[in-house]
Amino acid sequence: MRDELKKRVVKTPDGQxxxxxxxxxxxxEAPPTVMPAAYSKIVEGLFNWARAxxxxxxxxxxxxxxxxxxPLMTPRFDAYRYGIQWRPTPRQANLFxxxxxxxxxxxxxxxxxxxxxxxxxxxVGLGSCTINGxxxxxxxxxxxxxxxxxxxxxxxxxxxxxPEALLSGFEELKRIIKSGKAEGANRYAENFDWYKAxxxxxxxxxxxxxxxx
Amino acid sequence: xxxxxxxxxxxxxxxxxxxxxGFLLTAVMAKIAARVGRRHGIPVWQNYLDLIKNYGLRSSxxxxxxxxxGPVFRLSGxxxxxxxxxxxxxxxxxxNMSFAGDLILALYFVFFGALGMALGAAESGHPHSAIGVSRxxxxxxxxxxxxxxxxxxxxLQYQTLSITEIVAAxxxxxxxxxxxxxxxxxxxxxxxxxxxxxxxxxxxxxxPQEIPIGPPxxxxxxxxxxxxxxxxxxxxxxxxxxxxxxxxxxxxxPVFFLKVFLIYLFSVFVGVAFPRFRVEQxxxxxxxxxxxxxxxxxxxx
Numbered sequence: 001m002r003d004e005l006k007k008r009v010v011k012t013p014d015g016q017x018x019x020x021x022x023x024x025x026x027x028x029e030a031p032p033t034v035m036p037a038a039y040s041k042i043v044e045g046l047f048n049w050a051r052a053x054x055x056x057x058x059x060x061x062x063x064x065x066x067x068x069x070x071p072l073m074t075p076r077f078d079a080y081r082y083g084i085q086w087r088p089t090p091r092q093a094n095l096f097x098x099x100x101x102x103x104x105x106x107x108x109x110x111x112x113x114x115x116x117x118x119x120x121x122x123x124v125g126l127g128s129c130t131i132n133g134x135x136x137x138x139x140x141x142x143x144x145x146x147x148x149x150x151x152x153x154x155x156x157x158x159x160x161x162x163p164e165a166l167l168s169g170f171e172e173l174k175r176i177i178k179s180g181k182a183e184g185a186n187r188y189a190e191n192f193d194w195y196k197a198x199x200x201x202x203x204x205x206x207x208x209x210x211x212x213x
Numbered sequence: 214x215x216x217x218x219x220x221x222x223x224x225x226x227x228x229x230x231x232x233x234x235g236f237l238l239t240a241v242m243a244k245i246a247a248r249v250g251r252r253h254g255i256p257v258w259q260n261y262l263d264l265i266k267n268y269g270l271r272s273s274x275x276x277x278x279x280x281x282x283g284p285v286f287r288l289s290g291x292x293x294x295x296x297x298x299x300x301x302x303x304x305x306x307x308x309n310m311s312f313a314g315d316l317i318l319a320l321y322f323v324f325f326g327a328l329g330m331a332l333g334a335a336e337s338g339h340p341h342s343a344i345g346v347s348r349x350x351x352x353x354x355x356x357x358x359x360x361x362x363x364x365x366x367x368x369l370q371y372q373t374l375s376i377t378e379i380v381a382a383x384x385x386x387x388x389x390x391x392x393x394x395x396x397x398x399x400x401x402x403x404x405x406x407x408x409x410x411x412x413x414x415x416x417x418x419x420x421p422q423e424i425p426i427g428p429p430x431x432x433x434x435x436x437x438x439x440x441x442x443x444x445x446x447x448x449x450x451x452x453x454x455x456x457x458x459x460x461x462x463x464x465x466x467p468v469f470f471l472k473v474f475l476i477y478l479f480s481v482f483v484g485v486a487f488p489r490f491r492v493e494q495x496x497x498x499x500x501x502x503x504x505x506x507x508x509x510x511x512x513x514x
Contacts, residue, residue, distance in 0.1 A: 075252045
């Protein structure tokens with residue numbers, strides 16, 4: 001536990017004494033809950049269609065795969081045509097692309113960012129590293145199976161997958177969302193304890209609350 | 214003055230037409246900017262999909278009352294600006310709630326949304342929001358100065374504060390427009406226009422590459438959807454003011470659509486051609502290039 005995260009008493013310039021407990025004060029500790037779909041099937045279908053056609057990717061590059069996202073934004077492949085846009089903040093994004101190998105240090109940030117995204121949210125694992133560790137299968141500080149830490153909707157295999165493969169993977173994700181089967185956020189909430197135990201097993205310096213939105 | 218209840222459905226109709234036109238127009242402008250970069254860009258209906266998706270998010274969190282009210286203030290700034298300015302000149306149906314002193318109210322509404330947003334974003338507690346708000350407010354304030362000068366010049370020129378009367382004075386041919394009768398005021402106002410459209414070179418406030426992504430960093434789901442609706446309505450409402458003051462207003466919807474498109478295109482045209490200013494550069498640019506034009510306009514009147 002880092003020093004600045006410990007509970008302490010500080011004195012204000014007025015001489016008032018305040019008790020500060022950063023983990024309590026700065027974060028919400030409520031665990032995620034399963035969010036039901038809209039009451040009407042028609043409305044949920046409309047929402048799912050809109051969600052599928054408006055994928056906002058969180059601008060977070062974890063490994064070497066992030067380099068494959070640039071051709072998607074630029075004229076050669078131009079993913080904007082398919083309703084795929086990039087957002088810089090997890091609050092507004094609904095798709096997290098884990099782009100390549102994920103070191104344990106990055107996993108911590110990925111979990112925090114993922115939990116700040118709003119339900120429904122989707123995860124795409126890009127490259128072999130997210131499936132079985134790829135060429136880092138025996139590395140001491142990268143995770144090998146992404147699915148144990150976050151609920152993954154689609155894997156895109158390859159090392160590296162070309163931008164065409166990414167586009168085809170996004171089309172597959174759209175198909176899954178439209179059929180109403182992309183409930184990753186709810187799966188995460190249902191199996192919250194299992195995911196947390198897995199995450200804590202690899203992250204040694206766990207200095208954040210269990211759930212931080 | 215008698216209040217006529219029929220004005221309420223009429224202005225709702227105006228709002229509906231303008232909002233839809235705004236959604237389509239911003240997408241078309243994004244497409245035009247994308248074509249300059251040799252891309253195809255988003256589909257024209259993308260804004261609607263984003264809106265439905267944001268309303269359809271299942272979870273949302275709030276940071277407090279002001280956080281909640283920020284987008285509401287922002288949207289009421291845009292809607293208020295639109296409703297108190299005559300949209301189509303000479304029709305009872307689309308004159309909205311315009312009255313004798315509406316020019317002053319319009320000036321106020323242009324600024325209202327930015328202030329509301331500042332309060333809301335500040336309560337979200339995100340440092341990027343605070344930085345974005347301080348940048349945005351300083352830039353909007355600097356951009357507002359030449360516009361205010363131009364508005365005073367126009368009000369002096371026509372000796373009235375009613376937008377309807379200003380439009381009436383410009384009827385009778387292109388050469389009667391303020392554009393030709395008071396070119397300095399129009400020049401100052403159009404430079405100020407660039408600053409308020411959140412496009413390059415003045416989009417450092419919202420540009421995702423700078424500080425992600427400025428004031429709306431913490432906004433999501435329905436809050437963001439309100440902000441998106443405002444991003445469709447507010448530019449059009451502002452352009453309506455410009456069109457009425459400087460470009461002879463519009464007497465029918467086709468003329469309205471054309472003029473709004475061309476005025477909007479001006480900011481996109483500048484935006485794709487010039488790189489982004491930092492905030493202190495843009496403030497200096499407004500004070501050095503635009504304000505003197507406004508002063509000249511007032512002196513000449």
